[in-house]
Amino acid sequence: MNRPTRMMLVFAMAGVLSWGISSTALALGFRNPDQGARATGQGEAFVAQADDASAIYYNPAGLTQVTGTQVTSGGNLLFRNIKFSGAAGQAEMSDTSFVPHLYAASDFGLAKWRFGVGLNVPFGNTMNWGKNTPFQYLLTKSSLMVQAITPTVAYQFNEHLSLGVGLNIYMGDTELNFDYTPLIPGSTVHFHGYGNAVGATVGLLWKITEQHAIGVVYRSPFAINFDGHAQVAAAGPYTTAAAANASLNFPQSVTAGYAFRPTPKLKLEVDVDWTNWDTLNVVRLHTADVIIGSDPRSRLAFNWLDSWYYEFGAQYDLSDNWVARGGYIYSENSVPTSTFSPNLPDGNRHVFSVGLGYNSKKPILFSKVAVSVDLVYQYAFTEARTINGGSLGSPYVDGTWKSDSHAVMITSTLKF
Numbered sequence: 001m002n003r004p005t006r007m008m009l010v011f012a013m014a015g016v017l018s019w020g021i022s023s024t025a026l027a028l029g030f031r032n033p034d035q036g037a038r039a040t041g042q043g044e045a046f047v048a049q050a051d052d053a054s055a056i057y058y059n060p061a062g063l064t065q066v067t068g069t070q071v072t073s074g075g076n077l078l079f080r081n082i083k084f085s086g087a088a089g090q091a092e093m094s095d096t097s098f099v100p101h102l103y104a105a106s107d108f109g110l111a112k113w114r115f116g117v118g119l120n121v122p123f124g125n126t127m128n129w130g131k132n133t134p135f136q137y138l139l140t141k142s143s144l145m146v147q148a149i150t151p152t153v154a155y156q157f158n159e160h161l162s163l164g165v166g167l168n169i170y171m172g173d174t175e176l177n178f179d180y181t182p183l184i185p186g187s188t189v190h191f192h193g194y195g196n197a198v199g200a201t202v203g204l205l206w207k208i209t210e211q212h213a214i215g216v217v218y219r220s221p222f223a224i225n226f227d228g229h230a231q232v233a234a235a236g237p238y239t240t241a242a243a244a245n246a247s248l249n250f251p252q253s254v255t256a257g258y259a260f261r262p263t264p265k266l267k268l269e270v271d272v273d274w275t276n277w278d279t280l281n282v283v284r285l286h287t288a289d290v291i292i293g294s295d296p297r298s299r300l301a302f303n304w305l306d307s308w309y310y311e312f313g314a315q316y317d318l319s320d321n322w323v324a325r326g327g328y329i330y331s332e333n334s335v336p337t338s339t340f341s342p343n344l345p346d347g348n349r350h351v352f353s354v355g356l357g358y359n360s361k362k363p364i365l366f367s368k369v370a371v372s373v374d375l376v377y378q379y380a381f382t383e384a385r386t387i388n389g390g391s392l393g394s395p396y397v398d399g400t401w402k403s404d405s406h407a408v409m410i411t412s413t414l415k416f
Contacts, residue, residue: 029277029307029334030125030144030344031253034076035101037374037411041355042313043327045269048215048259049315050205052413053103056118056152059215059255060164061205063114063154066105074374074411075100082345086387086399088134091342097126101411105152112157118150118166123250125344131179135396138297139342140188141177146170146224146250150201160208166201172224174248176285178297184234189292191244191285193228199250213259221252221279230287244287246300251276257311264317271311277304277334300343307334325355325376333385340387345401351380370415378407 036054039046046054050062053070076099084091105116123146131140147170154164172195180187199222206214226248231241257271285298292298313327329351335344355376363370381404388398 029251029275029304029346030123031275032076032099032121032124033273034099034378034407034409035120035122036072036103037074037355037376037409038325038357040076040378040409041325041327041353041357041374041376042269042315043311043329043351043353044273045257045271045311045313045327047203047217047255047257047271048205048213048269049257049267050203050215053105053116054101054118054411055154055164055203056103056105056116056150056166057101057120057122057201059203059205059217060116060152060154060166060201061162061203061215063105063116063152063164064112064156064162064205066114066116067107069106069416070104070413071416072103072411072413073101074409076407076409078405078407080403080405082401082403084133084342084345084397084399084401086134086397088396088398091129091133091135093127093129095126095128099124112155114154114156114164116152116154118148118152120148120150121145122148122168123172127343129342133342135342136179137182138396139176139178141175142343143175144172144248145174146172152201154203160206162205162207164203164205166203168199168201168219168222170197170199170222170224170250172196172226172248174226174246176300180232180234187232187234189230189232189295189297191228191230191246191292193226193245195224195226197222197224197250211261215255215257215259217255219253221250221276223247223249230285230289230292232289232291240289240291242287242289242292244285244289244292246283246285248283249279249281251279266317267315269311269313271313273309273311275307275309275334278306280304301339303336303339304334305336307332321359321361323357323359325353325357327351327353337387337389340385340397342397345382345385345403347382347385347401347403349380349382351378353378368416372413372415374411376407376409378405378409380405380407 050059051065053072055062152166230244259269309331331349335346357374359372
């Protein structure tokens, strides 16, 4: 085995290791759109560019722009703060999470075909409020993490038009905890389940001219049936437990983007993304445990609304090796007041990002491997939202909710 090949394997193994120790993060709804630093630096306005291995996620048709072999790995480190203030009291949650990504793509010496595989966390959300909030009998902790393995193939019909298709193999893990009743101090309800599903991503890239390009991506819906167990644990000796399951519908989405290059050094892009959250209605926890099964809190009412988010980005070549990026996202709220919950206190969101990238272009490792590194800083805030009559009419979530976050993402690529 030659030295560049060994480097490629070591790089891929490092990515898999970071994958294994990852956690989840709150994103737009519970979608995680930040799956590569080059795209995130441009406010995710990347579907009409998608010119590296992360195209596996952003637009698989863009893989036809990859020559040779690329292995890309990195992650997003998020620092988040959520505050609540209402008549029933106050609560605050600050946490840190890390979401990794790994992509490998190659042309295998072929002119028109490209092949790749991606590993990432496209959906995820973790809330850990603890037991000292006004809403502890609605939620103390919840988590959702959906990992995806995506084998992908792309074909270039001609110099203008490319098509890409990815098979999404999803592996999900979810958990829900809340205090059962104040009549039995220390009593808790816990559910933990696992499940799998399959979906697809289809992308089209139309490079009209050197200055203009259009990209379109469709991600199919899927459903995961989370199988596991549920239990009620009391402060005393009484505990119940039983098998349980809950099915969760994940939305289909469509993204369309237009990229314009007024000069060879500058790219401007605008993308529009529609997410079909309307399919997420009531999630029922099914279990033979009579106590949990008869509790209205075993019915999680979402009744979310379809939402749009709008992405604007720019990329400018500072020199042959250095590039600067900037972007902005506006994300519409998808959670109605009637089902607003501390499980995901969503609202209209503004996201700003700036990034810097280095690309060696010429081989520098063992004189055979080129390297690129991209770094991004992102700031997001959710508009203050006042709730009156949310979460099954519970007064404990009524009040004002605010949140913001800081994130740093790094992505490195080896090119063979």
